[in-house]
Amino acid sequence: MTLYPRGHVLTVTANPAIDLTYAVPRLIPGASHRVSAPLQRAGGKGLNVARVVHQTGYPAVAVAPIGGTAGDEFSTELSASGVPHALAEVAAATRRSMAFVDREAGQTSIFNEAGRPLAATEWSALTLLVEEHLAGAGVLVGAGSLPEGAPADFYPALVRLAQAHGSPCIIDTSGAALLAAADAGADLLKPNHHELLEATGAATIADGAQTLLDRGAGTVVVSCAEAGMYLYRTGQPPQQGSLPRVAGNPTGAGDAAVAALAVALAAGVASAETLLRLAVAWSAAAVLMPAAGELHPSYPDLEPAVTVIQHHLSEQEPGA
Amino acid sequence: MTLYPRGHVLTVTANPAIDLTYAVPRLIPGASHRVSAPLQRAGGKGLNVARVVHQTGYPAVAVAPIGGTAGDEFSTELSASGVPHALAEVAAATRRSMAFVDREAGQTSIFNEAGRPLAATEWSALTLLVEEHLAGAGVLVGAGSLPEGAPADFYPALVRLAQAHGSPCIIDTSGAALLAAADAGADLLKPNHHELLEATGAATIADGAQTLLDRGAGTVVVSCAEAGMYLYRTGQPPQQGSLPRVAGNPTGAGDAAVAALAVALAAGVASAETLLRLAVAWSAAAVLMPAAGELHPSYPDLEPAVTVIQHHLSEQEPGA
Numbered sequence: 001m002t003l004y005p006r007g008h009v010l011t012v013t014a015n016p017a018i019d020l021t022y023a024v025p026r027l028i029p030g031a032s033h034r035v036s037a038p039l040q041r042a043g044g045k046g047l048n049v050a051r052v053v054h055q056t057g058y059p060a061v062a063v064a065p066i067g068g069t070a071g072d073e074f075s076t077e078l079s080a081s082g083v084p085h086a087l088a089e090v091a092a093a094t095r096r097s098m099a100f101v102d103r104e105a106g107q108t109s110i111f112n113e114a115g116r117p118l119a120a121t122e123w124s125a126l127t128l129l130v131e132e133h134l135a136g137a138g139v140l141v142g143a144g145s146l147p148e149g150a151p152a153d154f155y156p157a158l159v160r161l162a163q164a165h166g167s168p169c170i171i172d173t174s175g176a177a178l179l180a181a182a183d184a185g186a187d188l189l190k191p192n193h194h195e196l197l198e199a200t201g202a203a204t205i206a207d208g209a210q211t212l213l214d215r216g217a218g219t220v221v222v223s224c225a226e227a228g229m230y231l232y233r234t235g236q237p238p239q240q241g242s243l244p245r246v247a248g249n250p251t252g253a254g255d256a257a258v259a260a261l262a263v264a265l266a267a268g269v270a271s272a273e274t275l276l277r278l279a280v281a282w283s284a285a286a287v288l289m290p291a292a293g294e295l296h297p298s299y300p301d302l303e304p305a306v307t308v309i310q311h312h313l314s315e316q317e318p319g320a
Numbered sequence: 321m322t323l324y325p326r327g328h329v330l331t332v333t334a335n336p337a338i339d340l341t342y343a344v345p346r347l348i349p350g351a352s353h354r355v356s357a358p359l360q361r362a363g364g365k366g367l368n369v370a371r372v373v374h375q376t377g378y379p380a381v382a383v384a385p386i387g388g389t390a391g392d393e394f395s396t397e398l399s400a401s402g403v404p405h406a407l408a409e410v411a412a413a414t415r416r417s418m419a420f421v422d423r424e425a426g427q428t429s430i431f432n433e434a435g436r437p438l439a440a441t442e443w444s445a446l447t448l449l450v451e452e453h454l455a456g457a458g459v460l461v462g463a464g465s466l467p468e469g470a471p472a473d474f475y476p477a478l479v480r481l482a483q484a485h486g487s488p489c490i491i492d493t494s495g496a497a498l499l500a501a502a503d504a505g506a507d508l509l510k511p512n513h514h515e516l517l518e519a520t521g522a523a524t525i526a527d528g529a530q531t532l533l534d535r536g537a538g539t540v541v542v543s544c545a546e547a548g549m550y551l552y553r554t555g556q557p558p559q560q561g562s563l564p565r566v567a568g569n570p571t572g573a574g575d576a577a578v579a580a581l582a583v584a585l586a587a588g589v590a591s592a593e594t595l596l597r598l599a600v601a602w603s604a605a606a607v608l609m610p611a612a613g614e615l616h617p618s619y620p621d622l623e624p625a626v627t628v629i630q631h632h633l634s635e636q637e638p639g640a
Contacts, residue, residue, distance in 0.1 A: 022431060030425070034432055072389050111353045112352065
């Protein structure tokens with residue numbers, strides 16, 4: 001379906017990475033492997049979201065801090081990709097994320113460097129950059145982990161900035177940052193089921209989602225791999241959207257769902273069914289692609305194929 | 321022993337890499353791993369040789385081509401390390417080599433990017449840079465693989481440059497480049513036993529070494545892991561140097577041997593026994609260190625501990 005967002009999707013990635021993807025004929029622990037030049041991408045959840053939004057023809061702006069030579073590579077690749085962006089230069093080198101794709105074994109081994117801390121003034125500069133690009137934005141998306149030493153108030157401050165600007169705000173993160181975003185009253189949170197149970201300590205997805213709603217979140221969309229996605233709102237029965245399982249690369253599937261939800265919220269879509277239909281379809285279209293941040297061009301055909309069912313409020317959801 | 325080289329050890333690394341070493345708690349193929357910032361080093365065989373020479377207090381100059389942001393990192397690290405160097409800027413990005421050290425399993429998984437091709441004018445510029453730094457050099461060392469598309473004459477040309485300058489020349493490489501270096505009359509070749517048998521097609525180390533001597537090499541030193549090293553010269557009985565096995569990281573052990581041989585040749589040492597004693601001791605001292613290009617400070621104590629035995633010309637050497 002064609003959406004008409006009121007402004008661009010502004011994504012914020014506080015802990016970006018330069019993603020290096022290598023093809024390995026056969027990964028043998030302890031062995032020496034010869035690999036060709038990697039596919040090199042400016043990565044991180046918010047970057048993937050912005051790429052997907054940009055690919056689907058909607059306006060996006062990606063904000064992130066960058067540093068060091070890895071930051072230069074990040075900036076160069078992002079410019080080449082055509083995704084509009086605004087980068088805050090920081091002293092710490094941008095981290096690397098390395099993926100070794102072993103097609104023979106059908107598995108990918110990933111090594112993520114931990115993000116290096118930013119200085120207090122750099123956090124302020126990043127927030128200021130977000131504020132500047134909120135002008136004309138239709139939605140604000142804060143996505144991904146935060147580097148060590150990040151202010152506990154970083155995501156809550158983004159939520160408040162969006163509120164002050166009159167834009168909806170989506171936060172896709174985990175742990176304490178997820179709870180803090182709920183407390184701040186984020187419009188939409190999108191944990192996966194592992195992140196939800198881990199952050200809330202709940203035994204079921206329904207209980208975990210209710211915890212986030214009780215804390216202040218407007219909508220909670222929980223991605224559950226093969227079971228699709230559940231959407232929770234206070235006082236409304238949960239709804240589940242799903243598609244038959246597609247084979248492919250699940251990395252970036254959650255980011256594609258966030259991209260769909262972001263464009264929908266920016267266009268003023270409130271219907272739970274429409275949100276789920278878009279999020280599940282775009283997510284499945286991302287699984288069909290080898291790299292995160294890309295949708296298979298069949299995504300518009302997948303939207304009507306999504307099954308959305310309404311659960312009863314009392315119904316038991318899967319535990320994990 | 322203290323050596324008095326007549327000039328600096330000039331090393332040439334045509335296919336350098338930026339070496340990234342990561343500690344991984346447990347490498348599980350197909351899993352996602354969190355790693356901290358890597359140990360980052362300007363790497364490649366000739367760089368390791370120059371580092372070892374520099375560490376032992378002898379003069380060294382490392383020559384290499386560099387390009388891209390990885391080349392900037394290479395240059396920055398090399399400057400910080402204090403190893404004198406001269407780098408030729410090229411268009412192609414310097415390759416990466418990534419090592420994931422799993423201490424629990426006691427093994428290291430290595431991923432080496434293939435070197436990107438240089439332009440014909442860049443090969444000329446690199447050779448010119450070598451020529452400039454031959455002034456005052458006591459020995460020329462060409463070490464490591466060559467990137468795809470390298471001129472077949474690259475190592476032979478280095479040998480001829482050294483000859484014209486009156487300096488001895490050591491080549492440490494494999495395959496066709498090893499044979500070409502022998503044909504050009506390199507003073508010393510140092511293949512390991514796998515490289516020797518693979519390049520010459522010989523069934524025994526003695527036959528493989530004889531092939532290189534017959535082609536024109538002055539001395540052939542073959543490293544054989546636990547069996548130590550064999551030194552071959554035309555018309556002389558082979559000699560074997562060894563030390564009891566030391567536990568550690570064998571990466572860079574061969575480069576440390578080349579460093580010892582280079583300093584010795586630059587100092588005019590001709591004795592096979594002395595060459596083996598130094599090469600085996602420095603090699604063992606490198607095994608004791610976690611990273612390539614470093615010697616354990618006990619290396620002077622290891623020199624007298626090396627056992628050197630003389631084989632009969634007719635004696636059968638190990639096959640592989």
